[in-house]
Amino acid sequence: MADFDHRTDVLIVGSGAGALVGALVVREAGLEPLVVEKTDRIGGSSAMSGGGLWIPNNPVSREAGLDDSFEKAWRYLEAVVPDAGPAASPERRRAFLEHGPEMVEFLRRLGFRWHAAIGYPDYYPEKPGGSVTGRAIEGAIFDGRLLGPWLQRLRTYPGMPPIPVHTNEVSAFLVSLRTWRGFMMALRIFSRLIPRLWGRVPMGLGASLVGQLLHLCLQRQVPIWLESPLVELIAENGRVVGAVVEREGRRLRIAARGGVLLAAGGFEHNQEMRERYLPHPTRKEWAVGAPGNTGDAIRAAQAIGAAVALMDKAWGGPVVITPQGQPLFLVGERSLPFSIIVDSKGERFMNESASYVDCWRWQYERHRQVPAIPAWLIMESRHRRYYPFGTLPPGITPRSATGPQFLVRANTLRDLAQRIGVDPEGLERTVARFNEMARRGRDEDFHRGDSAYDRFYGDPRVKPNPNLGPLERPPFYATAVYPGELGTAGGLLTNEWGQVVREDGRPIPGLYATGNAAASIFGGTYPGPGSTLGPACVFAYIGMQHVVRTLREAD
Template identity: 35%
Template sequence: MIDHNYDLIVIGAGAAGLAAASAGATLGTRVLLVESTSRVGGTTAISGGMVWIPANHKMRPAGIDDSAEASRRYVEQTVPDAAHDARMRAFLDLGDTAIRYLEAHTSLKLQPVKRYPDYYPDLPGATAGGRVLEPVTFDARELGRDFALLRDPLPEFMLFGGMMISREDIPKLRRMNRSPAAAWAALKLVCRYAMQRVFAHRGTTLVLGNALAARLFKSARDAGVEISLGTRVESLIVDEGRVTGIRTGSGEVRARAVVLATGGISHDPALRSKFVPKAAGERSATANAGASESGVRIARNAGAALSRPSSDVDDALAFWVPVSSWKRADGSIGYFPHTVTDRAKPGLIAVNRHGKRFVNEAVSYHEFVRAQLRQADDAIPAWLICDKRFLWKYGLGRVRPFALCTQRDVASGYLKRAKTLDALADSIGAPREALRATVTRFNVGARDGRDREFNRGGDIYQRHLGDGDHGPNPCVAPIEQAPYYAIAVYPADLGMAAGIVTDEHARVLCDDGTVIDGLYACGNDMHSVMNGAYPGPGVTLGPALVFGVLAAHHALGHKLDV
């Protein structure tokens, strides 16, 4: 039961909201966390869980060099207006301190990903890894009965109906049919999972974003945060220009300050359309995160300023990812985000409606969609093309590697299959001669590990996403073993960069630049500190954690100090 007076109210139970609530409670205050759905975790729980924190303290012990100067140099080349943004300065200056605070006072534990390059690795100041942190594997049994309240990962990213797979597990599974050690490791994973299912509704070994959400959920519980699920916030209470609480369906709740962290405007089509090109459509890869209300609208009704609208491709305020889609048995639409599992692997190309390649398939998911949007009439949808050998080894979209039967996906139309390239061209509506010529031209170089058209595999980021066991180029192999396969991919967002305008303390601003006292925003609710750019993995979750901590400290009158 909700009391009526708190020090801090946080709206939204994703990474940003949980971080803000946990930080506030560790400062010895009464905190209420309000979530409109019945589960905790939001988009974070279905994400990869990467956290981008440049020059963090975990890099040097891992043997990786970085510095504040190098981080700034890289960010200023990749993020528009970064050099003049006080919020970016706060993120770079205090990011590591915020992470240290959470690890010192909560159950959050992160570890450096030693090999995960920035997305533009050839620019000065970029690193080959270490700026990316990931949650340490979490045993969900530590949550007790609360485990049932944690949002499940997407079913397409689990095996056997509930087994999560870490990044380190994937190469082992791929090699299990030719390596006794890998086969033994895979067997142990399955046996561990089978034992866990005796006592839980899914596997209790949590990794990726589900582990991050679980650790923050436990932190909030341990710190004494009061959590109210299924509670819809109707409006903010504003007294003489200051936000002093919220109105819910069951009444008013007062606090010294309110933090908005509801996940942004991805699920608000009318608002979202102001910041993306029309060709992008309304698809969101976070559609299954359960968000049902927009903190942005709540803030707007209280006088908050929003990002400046733009529908230009290069200025669109979204974090892009190509997705394939299908209809689930329950009638809902499923989206598979093509981030790292297939596009950069050897033996695949992407073609437009003319049957021609239009982009280096191994670039970041954000840049892949930007290429689609620049050629919207021809490249939406784009088609990912591969052969029998590729599909068996790497899978394609929701089709997993080593799939013994693909008939369901073929019958539904999700996966196109054909005995010849001409027949495949017919099935995707591309000219036969053009597709045949594209594959033939690609194969000539691919047999020697070269991509003569786009130089795929030309930097360390692309090679990292390829197959390290394949040479000479981990991103390139010919497409020549029938049958051939294709799936359609469309632009979608992983979250919107557009949102509420804030200052470096995460305080919400009015259109005239003045502060709305008592109101803060973080996570995807705030206008992203990345300003629509995507310089590295985890650039949404990194700022979400940092500004969640900064918001709580400032709102409660504390200076951030480990």
């Protein structure tokens, strides 16, 4: 390997959770990793996310009381994952389930502090092998001050600084003005902010996940280059031996003795790739993933013969656009009572409380029959009075927070329908039927509130169904809903060792992929909270263990 500007053992492209886990595996084996990040911030979508990892049979959840096993998890995946070809092969699923607990223990030995998100169910808990208790884990509250100057480089969700909260606390916090448990949860969360008076920076969710991983990398002096995008991969005799990376205005040829790990996210911010692969209509303005996710790594691997799969799949869900143009991913807001989602005819077409990936798919299916992009989230006064909406606290809706497609207000449903271009008679009929079902506590049309997952984001004070509340008290509100994405789910096809493969299934030596740069093992289904980050970290762990073994055998 001649004519290289820099040499390392493993080049890791991207800086999200999977990338940093991979770097730690390489470093702990006594080898040299190099992490290169395209943007000026570290953490990618991982740092902006809820930070949960769906890892069945993991030791942290078992110690917290979860009854789980490989067999239960296998049965659950058999029930919920569709036949999606080699991306979701039995071999890849088995590797994920077998090595997931190992990865969790590996990080714990290094000093990573975990939290079991007990009470946050699988997304289909009633399916065989499903868990109402939940299999998600995440980082414990972390003091960002430990990152020193790197704290300012940690990516955060726009307009929302890191907060010290866990995902299994969010549902109670959403109804903090309604229940004693919610009020106590809010007090607990606010009490975690007190250390700020002494200069500490308590963080939860994705900030804790990436913050802790970054801290472990900094302790081990893992080199990290920011503002260093991948340009192309370098292959010799069919093997990837490095890559070209742009840094400080120069294109550097980097040799990677053990290979390259692509962990640079998907392509949700690449409009051309969206148009080519995703359902239509599709707009990058609806995406809430990290802005650097433009498919660079996927395209670089395709250029040397890599196969891709599931490119029409995404980790999507209902998204609204604030008056400032910021996309806001709806989770609890659409699930709480006193609200419905309707199409242009004013008709419901989904279980509003279901998994966001299902809602994304249902909106596209409906749009092929009736204009449903945008759809409209219709709320009545109690929804606004009782619950937060995005960054708006309960009961506060300033005029500056409203717009022609965001929190449109009217005193009657008919007037509201006319303002947003929805059929008034259709909306009035839909609301009348919905109100009858809400009073009885049974959604006969879409079964909203039947699942334990639905009820996780419900209001327990609303009886008899915590997800159903009639829309009858003015004023009424409407917000346009689009099928946006946390990230894309299709990408490079990999085997059970995380190796990128060609169309004929043969691995490309020296090339690995994980996270949203790789096609999902779940075939576009989201089994539970953390179904992106869980496999991302596990396959980074598997792939880099494979690199370590390969290098040791070569030596």
